[in-house]
Structures are given as structure tokens and as C-alpha cells.
Amino acid sequence: MTKFTMNSPEIKKLIYSLSELERRVLPFLLSTTSLEEVANNSSMELHEVTTAIQLLEQREITTFIKEEISSIELDKFGLEYVGTDLPEIQVLKLLKEKSHTMNEIPKELVGSAMGELKKNKLIESVKGDNGIMLSINDKGLEYLQNNSENPLREFNEKVEVSSLSETQKEILLNFKQRKGFLRESITKVFSFSLTDLGNAVVNEYAQHYKNLELLETVDTQMLKTKSWKNKEFRHYDVQVPTSIPDIGRKHPMLEANEILSKVFLEMGFKEMSGPLVESAFWNMDTMWIPQDHPARDEQDTFYLEEECDIPQEYFDKVKNMHEEGIKKSHTPVGEFSKEISRKQLLRTHSTSTSFRTLYELSKQHKAGEDINGKYFYLANVFRNEAVDATHLAEFYQGEGFIIGDDLSLADLMGFIKVYLSKLGFENITFKPTFNPYTEPSMEAHYYDPEIGKSYALINSGIFRSETLKPLGLQDKTIIAWGFGASRLAAKLANKESMRDITGATCDLEWLKSREQMQRTIGGKK
Amino acid sequence: MVYVYSKKSQLDNYLKEELTTEEVKETLIDLGMDLKGEKELEGNEIELKIEITAEKMDMISTCGIARAINYHRGYLKELPNYELKKGDLEVHVKESANKVRPKTVAAILRNAPMSQELLDELIEIQEKIHDSFGRHRKKAAIGIYPMDSISFPISFLAEKPENISFHPLEAEGIMNAAEILEHHETGKKFSHLLDGKEVFPIFKDAKGEILSMPPIINSHKTGRVETHHKDLFVEVSGHNLNHLDNILKVLITTCIELGCEAESLKVHYPDKSVYELSLNSTTDTISLDYVNSLIGINVSEDDVKSLLPKVQYGCKAIKDGEIIVEVPAYKSDVFSDSDIADDIARAYGYNNIVPKIPSVDSIGEELHETVFRNNIREQLVSLGFLELYTYMLTSTNQQYDLMNSKAHNHVKIIDSAEEGINMTRTWILPENLKSLTINRKNKYPQKVFECGFTIQKDLEKDTKARNELHLSVSIAGPDSNFTKIKEVLDTLSLLNSWKLELEESTHPSFIEGRQARVMAEGQEIGVIGELHPRVLENNNLIVPISSLELNLDNFYN
Structure with missing residues (x-):
């Protein structure tokens, strides 16, 4: 709160202490919260922008926002079956043509289909000489008719949990017990906002310091060419704590x-x-x-x-x-x-x-x-x-x-x-x-x-x-x-x-x- | 130090004037003793834990403490006159006792105002003396017997263990000597005092009954004292007659003060000499000048006359600066004049003495060794190294096993109270590695050194070992390597004008090809290199370490 009421000289002091990176990003922070947008507008690399925003946060100019967004997306089996039919539908289609022994059903389908088929009582199984013989029943035929649409297609694109439709919610519920079809993923999204102080600084900067050029370190070249003349150096925060160097001490x-x-x-x-x-x-x-x-x-x-x-x-x-x-x-x-x-x-x-x-x-x-x-x-x-x-x-x-x-x-x-x-x-x-x-x-x-x-x-x-x-x-x-x-x-x-x-x-x-x-x-x- | 636990009420009873606990403590401190604690007991009773220094046998009981306080505070001024009836009973010491426990002294107590309290106090004094002046019964042991159960004359002799059998105290029935040492609680505790002896000492009475087998245990039949016993036979057995006499004097004078009457008897020795207790005070002569100059005070003859009773001496006469001091029978710590002088100082009050600055001219001088060592330490600190101080007591595991090297000549330690210690260090590096292991959570690089002593076995020396000053330096961290540690060695060589040469070596603690023997004037004085990964692994370290260790003895001697 104290910094919010900062007057101009104090803001000037603050601006003079900003690094070149921070100064570059400053004009692009108004009216957006997206790091990407800032990067685009300023022609800076995203990682540069991120670093700059984090540095500015230490000065209480920006607030760096980390959000976790959870979405629903296709899992391993989901990806496998989204282009065709769900495994149980594939089996029903086979049985609709004719009855088959268990061995005749492709192995990869059996595992994920049989549970669904039995649970919903869509097929009959009879023990015969060549093993178990499977055939579709009436209920199965009806099911086939009612489920012509593959529900996984609803999730062709990742859907944020917060914006799931009623249908999608129902599908999600149906697949809750079935492993490997749909999964929840969490994505981290970074954004930022300007603090009140930040707003003041950005405005002040735009008005008075747009062309501010500050020298960083004194170097030999600078001294030889006298390029330092009539220029100002960036101001340091003299109160920043330091760590203890590796010193020798007696016991x-x-x-x-x-x-x-x-x-x-x-x-x-x-x-x-x-x-x-x-x-x-x-x-x-x-x-x-x-x-x-x-x-x-x-x-x-x-x-x-x-x-x-x-x-x-x-x-x-x-x-x-x-x-x-x-x-x-x-x-x-x-x-x-x-x-x-x-x-x-x-x-x-x-x-x-x-x-x-x-x-x-x-x-x-x-x-x-x-x-x-x-x-x-x-x-x-x-x-x-x-x-x-x-x-x-x-x-x-x-x-x-x-x-x-x-x-x-x-x-x-x-x-x-x-x-x-x-x-x-x-x-x-x-x-x-x-x-x-x-x-x-x-x-x-x-x-x-x-x-x-x-x-x-x-x-x-x-x-x-x-x-x-x-x-x-x-x-x-x-x-x-x-x-x-x-x-x-x-x-x-x-x-x-x-x-x-x-x-x-x-x-x-x-x-x-x-x-x-x-x-x-x-x-x- | 001996601790006497006194009931405050009992102490009050013996004191001539009523004192607060604080006053008791003050007086004890003036006397060189201390009150170490108070504990509340049942029935408003307070128990005082009183610390008695190791020479004051006469203060080993509540009664003795009260006596000292009474004199020190001036409540008593005259030395006690102990009445000792001359008796005609006899104890005969046989030649055989010489082989195991040659001496005994004895006396008789009559008309004891016996109560459980008195009996407890007697046992307490007995145990306190056993543990201190008796050196856990080895040097002296006390036996007390009811006169009713024994018949004189008593013999003190030694017999083969197989010929000794009687019913000991706290046992069901008759046991022989071997059984007592093997199975009886007290027997087991003190069996080491008789183990391996050809004969064991016993007291026997005129009827041939065994009274006791000192210093282990009394007989249940003849050596069991109870509250209805008024007359008691008291003996002290051991090795030095003078010592036993001192103990008996303390015991009997204390008992007289507790209300008993005392009677002497004659202890006949095989060489025809006879011991008989005397409670008369003795005299000693000391010069007043000596006292004044040793203590640094200036007291007059009259002053001394009034100071002596405060520390339980009488003053027979003072003439021409010579004091004839009367020493009561129970005082057993006058070994030379300084003991009397010190007692006078206690009477004067240590804190009344005016301190002065000793007027001895001398010029301060630091050892060459220390100056040298401090220079090396300063140099390493200036190179950014932290100084360590680790122990000389260590283990073969730390010094050799973890270092991937084999044991060589070192000073062995056999019975360490601290687990794991079995030698003194021959080099410092392994101890510093231990420190780096303990600090492995701290940030790197870690640059450490220690400049201190090691102990080398050396049969040429009178003590068969010698101190050897070493320097150990280690750099631990991702960038540590041979060059880094050699920089340190080269810098030290430069600063101290050391002429060192490095020769390739094969020390098992270091990586081959990255280590060297450090030579000075053709003599090996140390090693430098990168520690072998196996050594790092042994020490639970996961960063490279380069180290050096030098024997510095030749550089300052």
C-alpha cells in the first residue's frame, strides 16, 4: 500500500533501477494479461517476457499468475477407437453377421468389449464343442441401432472441465469405470496482472522515459572510448541482501x-x-x-x-x-x-x-x-x-x-x-x-x-x-x-x-x- | 567427593544453635564443602545432599558435619575429651593373616542408646567409609558384631577357602567360602578382592565360631546387629595399621558423640606388637610466620589462638612464633604443615584474604611451535579455508578401513567407555573426511583444514610415543582436482620457503596417477592427491575431494 501512493520521484527511482529487459517489456503491459500477447507485441521471446514479468513482480509492479486448468482428453484406448467404433460395437457388428466362438473374436477387442456386453446382457454365450459360442440377442440388436454414433468423438478436441456440455458430462460418467478411454489432464497457464503501482509506473514510463537509456557495467571498452560520457547508469537496489562468500575462518x-x-x-x-x-x-x-x-x-x-x-x-x-x-x-x-x-x-x-x-x-x-x-x-x-x-x-x-x-x-x-x-x-x-x-x-x-x-x-x-x-x-x-x-x-x-x-x-x-x-x-x- | 545425605531435623538436633538451610550452606562453603541439593521427604522432613571433599573422613556423617559447623561458628571452642575405658579383652592376629589381609584394629562400644535410627546411621557411616577411605573395602573394611553372640578372645587368621563355611547374613543357611563368592549377592560383588588368594581371612571367636569373612560378609549367627544389642564389637581390617587406626578413631569418636561408651581392647600381633586404640589428641608444631607467608595474611598469636578452634584444633601454647597445635583423634588429614595452615585459612575465611598480584618477574614467551602453527593457520584461513578441530581419539575403521588402507603402527586403545574408539589418530585427513560427511547437506565447495597433533608410536621415546604436528587440507566440490590442492601446497611452500619435491606414489587412499609423495630434503613428509572414488564411497560422499596431509615437525624444530 505504501508504494501505491508513491510520488513521481520515487517512481523515477524505481524506473532507474529496472534492468534493460524489464524496461523493454514495460510499454506492452497495459490492457493484457497474456504473456504471449506481450511477446508478440514486443517482438521478445516468451521466456524473456516471463523472466521480465517475474523480475517486475519482485518490485511489486506485476503479479505473476499461475493457473492450473484441468481438461478431459482422449486416453490410450480413446485414441485407438475414436476413428472406428467402440470395441463392444465392433463385436456386436461381427455377431450380427453370424455367431462366433470366443476364439474367433480378435483378441484386442475381447478385453475391452466383453465386460460391457455382459453387463448390458447384449449377447448369449453357449458352451459348445469348439469352446464358447457367442451370438447377439435382441437387446444387442437394439443397442446397435441406438448407438450408431461413437461418443468418443465428442472429445476429439480437449475440453476444459469447466466448459463440459451436458452430453459430454454424461459420456464422461459412462466411461468413468472404463480405464484408458478418457483422462483428465492438468495444464499450467501463466498470466499476469499489473498492480496499482504497476499501472502508475507504466504510465509514468510511457510519458517520460520512453527513450531512457541506462548503462549497465563499467567496462574497459567504455572507458577507452569514453562512451559513458553524458550517459546514466542503471541504479541498483542497494538494500538487496547478499549471500556469504566462501571465506576462511579459524575454529x-x-x-x-x-x-x-x-x-x-x-x-x-x-x-x-x-x-x-x-x-x-x-x-x-x-x-x-x-x-x-x-x-x-x-x-x-x-x-x-x-x-x-x-x-x-x-x-x-x-x-x-x-x-x-x-x-x-x-x-x-x-x-x-x-x-x-x-x-x-x-x-x-x-x-x-x-x-x-x-x-x-x-x-x-x-x-x-x-x-x-x-x-x-x-x-x-x-x-x-x-x-x-x-x-x-x-x-x-x-x-x-x-x-x-x-x-x-x-x-x-x-x-x-x-x-x-x-x-x-x-x-x-x-x-x-x-x-x-x-x-x-x-x-x-x-x-x-x-x-x-x-x-x-x-x-x-x-x-x-x-x-x-x-x-x-x-x-x-x-x-x-x-x-x-x-x-x-x-x-x-x-x-x-x-x-x-x-x-x-x-x-x-x-x-x-x-x-x-x-x-x-x-x-x- | 563423597555425598552425605542428612536429615535436616537430625542435623538441627546435633547443632548447638538453630540454623537456616542457607546458613548451613554458607558455613559448609567456608569449610570447603557444599550443599548440593535439598529434597522434601515425608512428614515435613528435608534431606540435605552435602558434598564432602575426599580427605575429610571426620565429616563423613551427619554427626561429623554438625561438629564441624558447631566449631566453625564458634558454638564449640574446647576440643572434646573422649572417655575410653581400658578393657582387658583380646584379639589375636595369626601369622596366616599376613598372606592376605595382615592388619586389624578393634574396640568395644558399651551401652549404646540403640534405636533403628542409630543403627541406620552406623550402617551409613560404615558404607560411606567402605566406598571412600576403604577403597571399596580393598584398603579397609569395617565389621560390627553384638557382644552377646561372641566369646573372647577373638582370632584374626586366614584359612584355605575349602575349610571356611558358615551361615552368612542375607542367606538361607550354611555356605562355604567358594559358594559365598559365587552365589551370595554381596559375595559376588566383592569376590574380586579374594579371587585367586590361597587363603581367605576370617574372624573366629573363642568357641571356634566364624564371625565374618572380611572384607565380604558377617555371619548370620554371630555378626548380626539388631536394635536390642547394646554392646558391640567393632573391628576394621585391611593393610595399613595407621589407616585402620584413623578409621576406627572416626568411628568410635562419632559413636561416643551419639551416646555410646567406649572400651579399648588389645590386638596382639604375631611379632609381639600390640595395638590398642587411643582417643587422645596429638600435638604438632607449626610456625606462625610459615602460616602468614603461605596464606598471605598477617595474623597475630592471639588471632591464631581464636582461629584454631574454628577448624577443630586446640592451641596448647604459642611461644616465639611457634604454635603447638593440638590435633583431635578423629582428624586424619594432617600430612604436612600446609594442611594446618590451610585449616587456619579456612577459619580466617578465604574471602577475607586480600588478593595481591604475584611479584615474580618474568618475560612472556610463546613456543616456537605455536608461533609456527598459528602462521600456517592464518595462511590457510587467508586462502579461504575453514579450520576444523576434530578428535585424536578415533577408530581403525575411520583411520584405515574407510581410507581403503591397511593398519600400520599406531597407539592402541583397549577399554574405551565411548563405543568405537580403539586408537589415537596417526593422520588427520580421515577425521576431516568424517566432518565433510556430516556436512554433506551443506553447500559446496567446502574447503577445510586442520593443523594439529597426531600421535605416533615411537619406542625410542620415554613414553613410547610422540606428538607429531600435522596439516591436513581438503577441497570438496564439483571443481575439486589435483591442481586445486597443489596450488595450496605450492602457495604454502612459497610463503614458508619450504623446498618440497613431489614424487609419484601409490597411496591406496588416492587415485593412481593423480597423487604424489611429498618430499623434503629426501625425507617423505606427506601425501597429496585426488581421493579415490572408493574412499569417497566408503565415507558416503558424492563429490570429488582433493587433499593433502603433511607432517610439519621438521619445519619448526
């Missing part, structure tokens, strides 16, 4: 890792890296996790088939700490087993790499070097779990530690607050917890205003003396933490489930068109 999980890693780097951390396949020694024993600890169960850990090598001297010290502890509360499982230590597994956390790093640092420490520093790692880890929305068998963990001389729980809190704040997580509270290898151990909780609940984002602590003594690092304090990077990545990508953003099931269209990941959660700050 959100790894993009999130880059963000998490960048924050560490800004805070002066060094990146670590370590083996995905580990020994139980580096994965658990070095952390003073008892050899019978439930977390070591096969339900949680992917154990593999080889036996790993482990450094003997360090092993002895770790073994001694497992067996003796520091104070009497310690209750060892029994003899510390090297066999268990040597088990090969897929690392269940990246702390294995932190301890490899500490092992290297301990050598430098022994050599009198300054080993104070900050380390981080974003690492794939594995858990032998069935996969669901909150549990993945393989995911990214963020891990880090600071080694120094007088670090404290307050320092750990300070680090965590700054780190999380850089990602947009404010209002962090701390809760004591328990980890086998840190004491104090602490969770950092974030209150998520969106779900009105708080949850733990980071698990952290100060490495126990029991883990540092075997390394000869008992004079140092190490504050350490770990977090589920995959979960943070899902959060940064505004997805509920980690599974939505990882693995082979990720939707390529989403990967392409997803919003740019912000460095802070929810894009805040």
Missing part, C-alpha cells in the same frame, strides 16, 4: 585458545608443551597421587599397552615420599610399585607437563640458577568417559603455575582475579577444596548473572611439600591452577555445550557465519 575452540593464551602472554607467562602419551609416573606419581587413588581407575584413564621409561633417581625419591610421607597421618597403600609407575596412558591432565617443566627447572635450581618464573599450557587431555553435553573424552585444559620464593594463597587469588577479569569474568569468590597435590586448594567461583547461579571456573592451589621435596624444590613456593578451556571456549562462543564447538560434528555453515569471538565473555568491556 572457535582454537580461537578461544589464542585468547586464553594471549592473556597469559600479556601477564608475562612462558608457554610449555609436553607429550600427549604419558606414563602414570608423570601423570600421577610425581603429584603424590596415591597409587590406589580412585581417579587412576580405568573408568577415568585410557591406559595403553607399552611400558614407559622413567628417570630412576627421581623415581626413587618419589617412591620414598609415597611410602613415608612427611607426617604420621600419611597412610601409604603398601609398597610403591614401579610397574604401576611405568604404565603408559593418555594424559588425563596437563599437570604432567607442569611436572616435567619443574623437573627441568630443578636441574637448573641445583646448578644455582634463578628459576623463578611463570608458565602456562593450553593442552589436549583425555578422559575415558562416554561423551555427552558436559563430558568429552578429549578436551582442552588450561594450566599454569608461578614458581617463586614467597608466594602465597593471596598471590594465587590475585593472579586468578586478574586473569579472569581480562576475560570479562568479574565478582569472583574463592572456596576451599581438596586436591591430592595442592594444599591449600581453592576453587574460583563465578556468579553467572545470566543463569543466576555460580559455578567453579578454576581449580587451583599451592603444590604440596610432598610433591616438591622429591624435586629438591622445597625451598620454593609454587602456586598452580587448571581450568577447562573447552568449557570457557563454549562460553566465549555463546554455546551451551562443549560438544557444539568441537569434533567432526561441527556445522560448517556455523563455522563460517558465527559471530566474531570476543575476548571477554558476552563481549562485555
